[in-house]
Amino acid sequence: MSKIDLLVKGLVEQHGKTRNSLMPVLQGLVQQERFLSEEAMLVVARELDLAAAEVYGTASFYTFLDTVPRGKNIVRVCKTITCHMKGKEDIVNAIENTLKIRTGETTHDKKFTLLTANCLGWCHKGPVMLVNDEIYPDLTPQKAIEIIEEYATLNGH
């Protein structure tokens, strides 16, 4: 059995073999793999007894259920109005320069994907970004770079 097979079976066992479990199963996969591969979605369809199109249809609706390859760390900079006013552009530029990628891209070593996101709910402490599930408010370009560098060393081999 492949790694994905085992992972999906475990998640289905944990959440139950019903349609209502589809979101938690997909979320659990993304937690581990950062994105949903075609293989993963096919296994989910088989295990939950759903058409593959239903799985893809649901997954592709949600911003956080990515269906294209993503890096080990997903950085999402809030781009909505208040963060916009407080300088999210500078944060994005700083990260782009540090990682040498543009927004929407993944670094060659697959460690980082840089994205922008709609309102993250920290308008009083903008600009703000999420790295995976962790939130970083009150950013400055310097602070953002330091956080990125910290993740780079954390996951360094």
Place this chain on the structure above:
Amino acid sequence: MEKKVKKVDIIFETALDTSPLDVLDKTLQRSADDIILELIDSGLKGRGGAGFPTGLKWKFTKNEDSDTKYVICNADEGEPGTFKDREILDRVPEKVFTGMTICGYVIGAREGYIYLRGEYNFLLKTLNAKLDIFNKALKDRNIDFQIFVKSGSGAYVCGEESALFESMQGFRGEPRNKPPYPTVAGYNFKPTVINNVETLVYVAMICRIGAEKFKALGTTDSRGSKVFSVSGDTPIPGIYELELGMPLSRFVDEFGDGDAKAVQVGGASGHCVPRKLFADTIIGFEGIPTGGSMMLFNSSRSMYNVLKDYLEFFTEESCGQCTPCRVGCQQLLKGIEAVKRGERPPAYLDEMKKLTGTMRIAAKCGLGQSVGNPFNTIIDNFREEIIY
């Protein structure tokens, strides 16, 4: 007349002598009808933005004949400029759980769910730990009610109640046709009460302090207080619980930076109020209601950029299910860009206002229906900034 906004401390207040579980024990000794009557009497309306009377919602659901019913706490706080629900769940989660349990008792539900937006996943660990303790306390008291958390995955429209149910059921977060309303067919198509996080805390607090104390705050149409999320051009951004029914001018005196030219009341889907209307605008259900989002803009801000930002947001977050919203949002965005570039005459703005009228009538849910709020209020009050 009082010149300052009245700050209130109900939501975040933590009494030393009365824990949320004490409130629960005391409340569950009363009859369900008695609790509903007190909620109706309190005048409490939903704090998520739509403002439906909470007591009535509970009464309708209680009256449904079904073995299975659900209580859902809507924590899919996605409206730009709103961040109070996160703070409530972080600081006083037990009050939320208590409100949900009271609801379960009143309507006859055995399961409650908190639908937490994916952007707040960092809260999950502590929230689940506190829920374990709370759920065990319920079991120890032989109360047949348990609360679970379900996560969202980054979709603004899932804050719309029927889209939220679809998401919980493992489908695309596309709103359903209404009726039937959630009180009849909600989660799993069973009778469901879905309340905003803040509403559930007010329920618990009304059960503790009584409807009279709550009613003493606010106005006839807007009873009580409300948690406001204040952001933008303000020296003191943050979360404030304020009495409802104040004029916007008083709010701006307190929170503005002295140079406020507009306040967006109610988030991206709310209304933009220009300085000349501050004094005549009441914050409440008789004026402009809000889920709590108050974004201030000073004279250095381009309202074109503000409107463009909102329209980009709606274009991305429209679920795409119905044409008026999917195409409407795109056309409004393209339209203001074309007017700005001079490719369309200024009169095109009036054509687009007609389009928002169509969207209000024809769009399936609140998302498409309310895009006209920011669009029309910004176009009407800041037309020059859009054109030139």
